[in-house]
Amino acid sequence: MANDAKASAERCEVCRFFYRRQGRWSVCRRYPPTPGAKGAKDGFPVVAAEDWCGEFKPA
Template identity: 40%
Template structure:
């Protein structure tokens, strides 16, 4: 199955590369903010956002320009 490189995570409105909040992502990784954080097994552990590579893609892709504001 061929992927559409224009629909990669780095071009999705839900991709958080940490540049706006002053954080540093390692490599080309970022956080997918489409769904809420995933809960952890321990009750006191914080939820975590899924880590994705900038070239990953999924069926939830929404570009910044076409997304409803």
């Protein structure tokens, strides 16, 4: 339960690395863009506002 509360508080939309785009999907700018796999686009990781990760930094 504690992990769920932490993940909820440290979600992407309140992280300093979150870059909002129109629609459901946005991007994480924690690291430089990377080359995509064959057939995939290059760029930043695509994330949703409610996602979370271990690199969270408050905005």
